[in-house]
Amino acid sequence: MTLTIPLQIDRARRRFLIGGEPMVFHCHHYNTHLQRSILDAPWVDSEPFLIGAAADVAFAQLTKVFTEYGAASAPHRKMIAEELYRWCGFGTFDLSMLDEEGGRVTSCNSHYAMAWQAKFGPLPDPVCYFATGWLCGALAAIFDLPLGSFAAEHVSCRAGDVSEYCAWEVRRGVPNYNIYRSPGAGKTTEKQELLEVDEGNVDYEGVYRALTGMDLSGDSEGHIPAFGVYLTRHFANYYARVTFELERALIQRFGDVGTLAAKPLFVESGHVCAFNMFGGIMTSTEWDALILPSLETREDWVHGLVAAVNALGWGRWQVAELSAEAATFVIHDDYESNAYLGMYGTSDHRVSYLAQGAAAGIMNLVYRGEIESKPRFTPDFYEHLFKADGNFHAEQLTCRAMGEKYTTVRVFRG
Amino acid sequence: MRVQGFRTLDCAHKVRIRYFLPVPLDRALLARLGGDSLDVQEFSKSIPGASDHAAFSKSGVWHATCALDGRELVVTFGRSGPEPAASGDPSPCEEAIAAFERNLRAALERRAA
Numbered sequence: 001m002t003l004t005i006p007l008q009i010d011r012a013r014r015r016f017l018i019g020g021e022p023m024v025f026h027c028h029h030y031n032t033h034l035q036r037s038i039l040d041a042p043w044v045d046s047e048p049f050l051i052g053a054a055a056d057v058a059f060a061q062l063t064k065v066f067t068e069y070g071a072a073s074a075p076h077r078k079m080i081a082e083e084l085y086r087w088c089g090f091g092t093f094d095l096s097m098l099d100e101e102g103g104r105v106t107s108c109n110s111h112y113a114m115a116w117q118a119k120f121g122p123l124p125d126p127v128c129y130f131a132t133g134w135l136c137g138a139l140a141a142i143f144d145l146p147l148g149s150f151a152a153e154h155v156s157c158r159a160g161d162v163s164e165y166c167a168w169e170v171r172r173g174v175p176n177y178n179i180y181r182s183p184g185a186g187k188t189t190e191k192q193e194l195l196e197v198d199e200g201n202v203d204y205e206g207v208y209r210a211l212t213g214m215d216l217s218g219d220s221e222g223h224i225p226a227f228g229v230y231l232t233r234h235f236a237n238y239y240a241r242v243t244f245e246l247e248r249a250l251i252q253r254f255g256d257v258g259t260l261a262a263k264p265l266f267v268e269s270g271h272v273c274a275f276n277m278f279g280g281i282m283t284s285t286e287w288d289a290l291i292l293p294s295l296e297t298r299e300d301w302v303h304g305l306v307a308a309v310n311a312l313g314w315g316r317w318q319v320a321e322l323s324a325e326a327a328t329f330v331i332h333d334d335y336e337s338n339a340y341l342g343m344y345g346t347s348d349h350r351v352s353y354l355a356q357g358a359a360a361g362i363m364n365l366v367y368r369g370e371i372e373s374k375p376r377f378t379p380d381f382y383e384h385l386f387k388a389d390g391n392f393h394a395e396q397l398t399c400r401a402m403g404e405k406y407t408t409v410r411v412f413r414g
Numbered sequence: 415m416r417v418q419g420f421r422t423l424d425c426a427h428k429v430r431i432r433y434f435l436p437v438p439l440d441r442a443l444l445a446r447l448g449g450d451s452l453d454v455q456e457f458s459k460s461i462p463g464a465s466d467h468a469a470f471s472k473s474g475v476w477h478a479t480c481a482l483d484g485r486e487l488v489v490t491f492g493r494s495g496p497e498p499a500a501s502g503d504p505s506p507c508e509e510a511i512a513a514f515e516r517n518l519r520a521a522l523e524r525r526a527a
Binding site: 230 | 422424425426427430453455457460461463464465466467477479480481482484486487488490
């Protein structure tokens with residue numbers, strides 16, 4: 001049976017939704033770097049929220065999707081859940097042997113296991129927290145049980161280089177993770193107040209139309225190889241929850257200093273994302289075909305990339321100011337703010353960390369990276385772009401999560 | 415006809431080769447490379463001056479992309495195999511690369527003829 005994925009494109013806000021959950025593109029570099037940053041944070045037991053955040057979004061999404069399809073039977077629901085998981089680039093599952101009491105399930109192509117081993121090498125501990133949580137949330141939705149009805153153990157992981165597959169034992173019982181309630185679409189703007197800006201020689205609308213028309217979905221192994229990286233159509237609310245739960249844990253332990261400790265971790269993950277995903281986009285054959293022919297100035301490279309970013313589901317980015325020395329990016333409905341507002345209410349500090357890292361990454365790639373020469377994205381090149389003298393830094397000036405109209409990030413040379 | 419190729423490993427340790435061709439890539443040439451699927455994005459209809467983009471593959475063996483009318487072809491091959499056996503047989507990946515490059519050479523020679 002071929003499943004039509006119920007993808008909703010919110011063009012006005014530059015977002016994607018499935019089952020009420022906003023979905024964003026991120027690559028395996030960001031997925032693993034963010035997770036490692038969270039796992040490495042001292043004094044914080046992150047496993048309950050790394051798993052719980054996934055259970056939450058899976059449960060919320062699949063509950064709605066099953067209703068949209070009129071799927072009432074467990075076999076039908078399992079098929080839908082499997083197909084959606086594969087389509088989003090997380091890998092593949094066969095849920096057929098799982099019942100209301102749980103069971104054992106394996107996967108030989110889990111995104112996180114593949115990504116972790118490729119990026120960091122083998123690790124003795126299992127790394128597929130997202131998949132663990134997804135299974136718990138999915139099973140609860142499949143069998144019309146409350147979220148938190150299942151616990152799961154990730155008993156073996158392909159990232160460990162010992163097993164050729166990942167395995168989970170799922171059982172009915174007390175959950176071994178935190179229970180959250182997804183904010184769904186979050187608190188979005190009623191209408192984006194767009195600025196009158198110079199867009200260079202780039203046709204932003206044309207780029208958006210072209211990229212959102214592409215089939216960027218999981219292959220038979222549940223992977224999305226594109227732009228030189230492995231993409232996932234991931235849950236904005238998952239990223240937000242694991243980020244802000246770590247921040248809140250650090251604040252709880254260390255007070256306001258906790259925010260100062262958390263911010264560089266998340267901004268650095270944004271750097272890693274920009275370096276690899278944006279670098280991959282700008283050196284891809286898709287870029288050569290769609291965007292490169294329009295570029296006449298170096299500033300056009302920034303506009304071309306921002307036009308592409310607007311097709312990632314991150315919200316709508318505008319370039320309000322741009323030169324070789326500095327830039328100001330205005331972001332309408334940035335997914336971090338939307339999620340924060342929906343989860344925790346108005347923030348007392350600026351929280352668009354991914355946006356900060358990504359904005360700095362854009363400027364470093366274009367103005368210091370000679371990106372037009374299609375460099376190799378090596379660790380030394382990363383150090384040169386983000387750690388050496390003269391690199392660009394980002395400062396967030398306004399934040400939707402603090403109740404402001406939009407998020408503003410200024411980038412300048414250090 | 416001389417083709418330059420630059421080999422790297424992608425993020426999942428799959429061999430990726432960038433080929434720089436002496437002639438523009440078109441659908442006729444792509445059809446001779448041994449793939450079993452082809453997807454063309456008609457970017458030229460979205461933006462004046464843009465080129466169309468082709469993604470094509472031989473299922474489970476290699477995946478390739480290019481801008482049509484461009485000269486760069488990026489091919490990602492299956493995961494690098496183990497060390498060659500004592501008999502000297504090449505790994506499955508090297509066999510796939512060799513087969514692809516034979517087809518590429520033949521397609522270019524036919525274009526030149």
